[in-house]
Amino acid sequence: xxxxxxVARDAIDEMDDDALIVAIxxxxxxxxxxxxxxHAPWLVIRLRRRCSDPxxxxxxxxxxxxxxxxxxSRYEGSGAVAAWIWGIGVRRLVGQFRKTxxxxxxxxFDSDQPGMNPSQQVIDLASAEELVLERVExxxxxxxxxRLSPELRLVVQATVLDGLTTREAGRLLGIPAxxxxxxxxxxxxxxxSALT
Amino acid sequence: xxxxxxxTGVTKTYGKTLVLDxxxxxxGPGVTGMLGPNGAGKTTLLxxxxxxxxxxxxxxxxxxxxxxxxxxxxxxxxxxxxxxxEPGFYPNFTVFDFIDYVAILKEMDDRRARxxxxxxxxxxVGLDDVAHRAIxxxxxxxxxxxxxxxxxxxSPSFLLLDEPTAGLDPEQRLRFRSLLSQRDxxxxxxxxxxxxxxxxxxxxxxxxxDQGKVGFNGTPVELASSAEGRVWVSKGADxxxxxxxxxxxxxxxxxxxxxxxxxxxxxxxxxxYLLLMGRDSRVETEAVA
Amino acid sequence: MNDQPSFEPPEWHVSPRxxxxxxxxxxxxxxxxxxxxxxxxxxxxxxxxxxxxYADVSSAANLDALWLDVIDAVDRPxxxxxxxxxxxLGVSDHVARLIAAAPAMHLSWxxxxxxxLGFAISYAMRPYGSDALLLVLAPLIPLAGIGTAxxxxxxxxxxxxxxxxxxxxxxxxxRSLAVLCTATPLTLTAALIMRLDGLEAMxxxxxxxxxxxxxxxxxxxxxxxxxxxSVGTTWIILVVGVWARSARFEGIAxxxxxxxxxxxxxxxxxVALVAAVLFIGRLGHLDTPVxxxxxxx
Numbered sequence: 146x147x148x149x150x151x152v153a154r155d156a157i158d159e160m161d162d163d164a165l166i167v168a169i170x171x172x173x174x175x176x177x178x179x180x181x182x183x184h185a186p187w188l189v190i191r192l193r194r195r196c197s198d199p200x201x202x203x204x205x206x207x208x209x210x211x212x213x214x215x216x217x218s219r220y221e222g223s224g225a226v227a228a229w230i231w232g233i234g235v236r237r238l239v240g241q242f243r244k245t246x247x248x249x250x251x252x253x254f255d256s257d258q259p260g261m262n263p264s265q266q267v268i269d270l271a272s273a274e275e276l277v278l279e280r281v282e283x284x285x286x287x288x289x290x291x292r293l294s295p296e297l298r299l300v301v302q303a304t305v306l307d308g309l310t311t312r313e314a315g316r317l318l319g320i321p322a323x324x325x326x327x328x329x330x331x332x333x334x335x336x337x338s339a340l341t
Numbered sequence: 342x343x344x345x346x347x348x349t350g351v352t353k354t355y356g357k358t359l360v361l362d363x364x365x366x367x368x369g370p371g372v373t374g375m376l377g378p379n380g381a382g383k384t385t386l387l388x389x390x391x392x393x394x395x396x397x398x399x400x401x402x403x404x405x406x407x408x409x410x411x412x413x414x415x416x417x418x419x420x421x422x423x424x425x426x427e428p429g430f431y432p433n434f435t436v437f438d439f440i441d442y443v444a445i446l447k448e449m450d451d452r453r454a455r456x457x458x459x460x461x462x463x464x465x466v467g468l469d470d471v472a473h474r475a476i477x478x479x480x481x482x483x484x485x486x487x488x489x490x491x492x493x494x495x496s497p498s499f500l501l502l503d504e505p506t507a508g509l510d511p512e513q514r515l516r517f518r519s520l521l522s523q524r525d526x527x528x529x530x531x532x533x534x535x536x537x538x539x540x541x542x543x544x545x546x547x548x549x550x551d552q553g554k555v556g557f558n559g560t561p562v563e564l565a566s567s568a569e570g571r572v573w574v575s576k577g578a579d580x581x582x583x584x585x586x587x588x589x590x591x592x593x594x595x596x597x598x599x600x601x602x603x604x605x606x607x608x609x610x611x612x613x614y615l616l617l618m619g620r621d622s623r624v625e626t627e628a629v630a
Numbered sequence: 631m632n633d634q635p636s637f638e639p640p641e642w643h644v645s646p647r648x649x650x651x652x653x654x655x656x657x658x659x660x661x662x663x664x665x666x667x668x669x670x671x672x673x674x675x676x677x678x679x680x681x682x683x684y685a686d687v688s689s690a691a692n693l694d695a696l697w698l699d700v701i702d703a704v705d706r707p708x709x710x711x712x713x714x715x716x717x718x719l720g721v722s723d724h725v726a727r728l729i730a731a732a733p734a735m736h737l738s739w740x741x742x743x744x745x746x747l748g749f750a751i752s753y754a755m756r757p758y759g760s761d762a763l764l765l766v767l768a769p770l771i772p773l774a775g776i777g778t779a780x781x782x783x784x785x786x787x788x789x790x791x792x793x794x795x796x797x798x799x800x801x802x803x804x805r806s807l808a809v810l811c812t813a814t815p816l817t818l819t820a821a822l823i824m825r826l827d828g829l830e831a832m833x834x835x836x837x838x839x840x841x842x843x844x845x846x847x848x849x850x851x852x853x854x855x856x857x858x859x860s861v862g863t864t865w866i867i868l869v870v871g872v873w874a875r876s877a878r879f880e881g882i883a884x885x886x887x888x889x890x891x892x893x894x895x896x897x898x899x900x901v902a903l904v905a906a907v908l909f910i911g912r913l914g915h916l917d918t919p920v921x922x923x924x925x926x927x
Contacts, residue, residue: 161673162673172472172473173470174472174473174701174704175470177700177701177704181700182684183673183677183680184676185697186676186680186682186683186693187676190652190653190679190683191666194662199692203696203699206696206700207699210704211700211703225670225671228671231670286660287661290660290663291658291659291660298659302663306663306666306667388789389919391793392792392793392919393792394920395919395920395921408919411914414918415795415797418793418794418795419795423790423793425789428787428789428790429785429786429787429789430786431731431786431787433733434731437705438707441707441727442727442728442731443787443790443794445724445727445728446728446791446796446801447794447795448794448795448796450722450724452723460705491790
């Protein structure tokens with residue numbers, strides 16, 4: 146069954162993300178599939194850290210790739226395609242909460258659970274943080290983030306790392322936008338004092 | 342359904358023209374090539390088999406069912422895929438719309454299951470990437486594949502394809518062959534064509550239709566061997582032959598009654614076909630070229 | 631965030647172990663943030679994560695199922711105005727597609743809307759204008775639709791419809807009903823706009839049903855287009871003939887002729903009924919193979 150397709154599929158497999166988007170804008174469903182296979186896994190995993198309901202994640206990811214299909218012709222090509230997909234994905238996730246009016250049960254990070262070995266974490270951390278937090282006094286910032294209480298940390302994640310607005314973050318976390326603001330302020334304070 | 346089609350004494354006239362003259366032929370599972378020049382009556386026979394057209398006399402039986410009652414008609418049509426030579430398309434239809442529409446006509450009422458099946462046949466003919474293009478904007482070869490795709494819906498026991506390879510380039514033709522080789526054992530595929538290569542490459546059986554009559558019914562090997570001892574090659578032309586043409590090596594290939602001492606060669610299916618047609622000296626120049 | 635770092639960061643990728651912990655939600659936020667930021671810009675690590683996730687049977691199955699839902703949403707044909715309207719009225723999805731797919735249906739709908747608007751406008755333009763136009767033309771509107779809705783020469787998918795298990799008669803019936811259900815309320819609206827009273831307002835209805843019945847019944851013998859043209863022509867000849875005879879005396883309006891009086895109306899009701907019975911009885915003829923190459927259907 147795949148046989149007759151293999152020729153076209155191989156050529157598309159070779160394409161980089163930008164070329165895929167162009168092909169998708171031109172109506173290529175195979176290109177959409179290739180893009181999906183590249184980006185759906187990390188998107189699903191990343192969303193799983195923001196929501197513990199698999200059906201909501203399922204719908205959000207589905208919406209995301211449908212939006213990619215429909216919006217490919219309007220893609221302007223600034224920055225990585227993955228960042229564009231994430232921007233759509235996280236907003237679709239927020240949209241799911243607006244639509245269903247459900248409360249978001251957020252998954253806990255393992256560090257919040259008892260029985261973890263803190264020193265183990267610190268060792269692993271040393272390599273991972275280098276890349277992203279390179280421009281800051283990274284080790285300390287990482288500690289500062291991890292030391293925040295779960296509520297504050299989620300607000301930091303939603304607004305700083307995921308790029309959501311205060312209102313969107315509120316929807317995702319199931320709290321009023323005002324609370325997002327105050328928590329963000331408290332988080333900043335705590336991090337500042339941890340870093341000095 | 343076991344994929345047996347039995348045509349008995351089918352006659353059809355259009356006005357005063359006799360198109361099919363008492364045609365009787367049995368077709369079993371596997372791929373059967375219906376070979377004949379244009380205008381031989383292949384399309385008419387196929388349309389009668391597809392229950393579009395009623396014969397003036399005679400009947401077509403599918404396994405144990407003849408299309409006499411509404412229920413029998415329904416049973417047969419439920420197991421039938423038919424790709425006309427030029428199926429009409431609504432001008433605004435995309436490939437997906439069109440095949441989905443035919444799937445509705447095939448009574449696939451559950452939307453999701455139907456769309457999954459539509460996707461399956463679109464993939465089979467390799468049209469995934471143009472699924473949402475308007476059919477009128479597609480090339481002839483793509484249209485032909487669209488026509489074939491709709492016939493594959495629901496994996497019917499009887500698949501009737503009218504000139505499915507016409508207008509396909511060599512690569513598409515190859516794909517089409519690999520597609521047909523994936524059918525299951527009980528499926529009867531009837532392939533109307535005027536190209537002997539299709540038959541050589543694909544068919545377990547061949548029925549030659551000429552001037553409304555069945556001129557041959559057997560295997561491709563049998564058709565080829567019907568020209569056994571009748572095909573020879575020589576350096577120059579030979580006027581005694583029924584047919585003569587120059588082959589790729591620059592030698593002349595002849596079909597007919599060989600003169601004594603002629604260099605006989607192994608006949609091909611095409612030789613057998615040409616000899617069959619040449620007997621009435623009605624061979625189209627196109628077929629010889 | 632966008633400005634380039636002033637130094638080249640060391641080449642760093644998500645280690646298999648970190649990847650595994652990340653996928654299992656087993657790392658803290660600072661590290662997961664690093665992984666996530668890195669993934670956005672590193673195709674290598676995206677591929678590594680993909681193969682890691684797809685290697686797990688159940689998550690691969692989930693991703694495949696999710697893909698089928700994505701492509702299903704992508705493939706969902708837009709139903710268009712007519713299709714959406716039908717669905718809104720409770721017509722099931724596939725029936726709506728059978729009705730709305732044929733371009734002839736759109737044409738006949740547009741035609742009925744235009745004609746009915748025409749009535750209303752002609753009335754508005756000529757306050758003392760005759761209502762005859764409506765009475766004569768209204769019954770012809772559904773005929774035009776039925777004549778073009780299906781059949782050889784009208785429907786490009788005629789041949790494929792014929793060989794399909796879903797009977798051609800059902801397609802024909804659905805489309806005829808759709809035409810009738812559009813034309814009748816529209817004409818009624820026009821009649822109300824024109825403020826016709828009593829028989830004058832409704833005088834076209836029973837003849838209309840009668841003509842539709844006749845066209846449908848006749849369509850079991852000949853092409854619907856031929857049936858519609860024959861019935862339509864007969865209607866015009868009948869109306870004009872009757873009118874001409876009674877109009878020898880100056881000033882007899884069309885609506886006072888026998889056709890629009892109770893006798894005529896009852897006659898058309900009977901015609902409609904008989905034709906309907908005949909049509910239903912002969913419906914199966916639309917599904918059998920046709921006899922001749924082009925002529926009948």
